[in-house]
Amino acid sequence: MIEVPANETGMVRIFAVNGASTGSGTAQSFLSRLEQSPEQIATEAARLQTMLGIDEIDPTYTETITVSDVRDLGLTQYLATAMDIPHDTLSADRARLDALEGEVLIVLSRALGFGAQSLRPGPDLTFIGAYKMAEAPLSGAMPARSANPMPAPASAPPTAAPKGAGKLPLVLLGLLLAAGLVLLLARGGA
Numbered sequence: 001m002i003e004v005p006a007n008e009t010g011m012v013r014i015f016a017v018n019g020a021s022t023g024s025g026t027a028q029s030f031l032s033r034l035e036q037s038p039e040q041i042a043t044e045a046a047r048l049q050t051m052l053g054i055d056e057i058d059p060t061y062t063e064t065i066t067v068s069d070v071r072d073l074g075l076t077q078y079l080a081t082a083m084d085i086p087h088d089t090l091s092a093d094r095a096r097l098d099a100l101e102g103e104v105l106i107v108l109s110r111a112l113g114f115g116a117q118s119l120r121p122g123p124d125l126t127f128i129g130a131y132k133m134a135e136a137p138l139s140g141a142m143p144a145r146s147a148n149p150m151p152a153p154a155s156a157p158p159t160a161a162p163k164g165a166g167k168l169p170l171v172l173l174g175l176l177l178a179a180g181l182v183l184l185l186a187r188g189g190a
Contacts, residue, residue, distance in 0.1 A: 001118050001119065001120055002118070002120075002121070002127060002130075003116070003117075003118055003119075004116060004117040004118070004119060005116055006114060006115055006116040007114050008109045008112070008114075009109050009110070010109060010133040011109045011130050011131070011132060012079070012083045012106060012108055012109075012130070013106070013107045013127070013130045013131075014079070014104060014105070014106055014107075014127075014128040014129055014130075014131070015105040015106075015107070015121060015125040015126060015127055015128060016100055016102065016103075016104060016125070016126040016128055017064065017102060017103035017124060017125060018102065018124055018125070018126060019123055019124040041060070045058070048105075048107075050122065051105070051121065051122055051124055051125050052107070052119050052120070052122075053118075053119060053121060054117055054118075054119055056113060057107075057111050057112060058110065058112075058113070060111070061108040061109075061110040061111035062105065062106060062107050063105075063106040064105050065078075065103065065106070066102070066103055067100050067101055067103070067104055074098050075097045075098055075100055075104065076090050076093075076094045079097070079106075083106065083108075084133045084134045085132070085133055085134065086134050089131050089132055090131060093128065093129050096128065097128065097129075100128070104128075105125065
């Protein structure tokens with residue numbers, strides 16, 4: 001069982017997909033999920049709920065990749081680059097991560113919502129590890145924002161509008177209305 005605390009943010013959990021679940025879900029990236037229909041997302045959510053032993057998941061924040069697709073880069077480098085996980089965080093598991101084959105399921109904290117949960121991965125998943133993303137808090141409230149995050153722009157001294165400048169838009173509006181009325185009358189008389 002894997003405990004997920006309430007309000008967790010910035011964690012990435014990695015699972016090796018094996019057994020009957022291998023190939024059962026189409027390899028998906030975060031971007032390809034944007035192209036899926038609501039029915040496809042619901043089907044994927046049900047599959048992931050069963051695999052992870054949980055009641056709810058947002059598959060938009062999960063990714064299933066085939067390790068051979070990132071073999072040239074290496075899974076460790078892919079996780080560091082795509083998931084913003086610092087290299088030193090991954091270094092202890094580097095050999096294990098880079099030795100994985102087949103499919104890997106990547107689950108971000110946001111996929112699990114903000115309530116505390118217990119993951120109970122089924123036999124088709126092997127938990128590899130949980131890794132903290134760069135400079136993201138593990139849990140808790142977001143830092144308070146400054147009341148005034150940006151300084152007010154320097155005010156320019158007021159300038160006087162040219163004489164008669166306010167009348168020009170009204171004159172143009174009057175001309176457009178008159179032209180529209182002439183066209184309307186011309187069509188009505190034909």
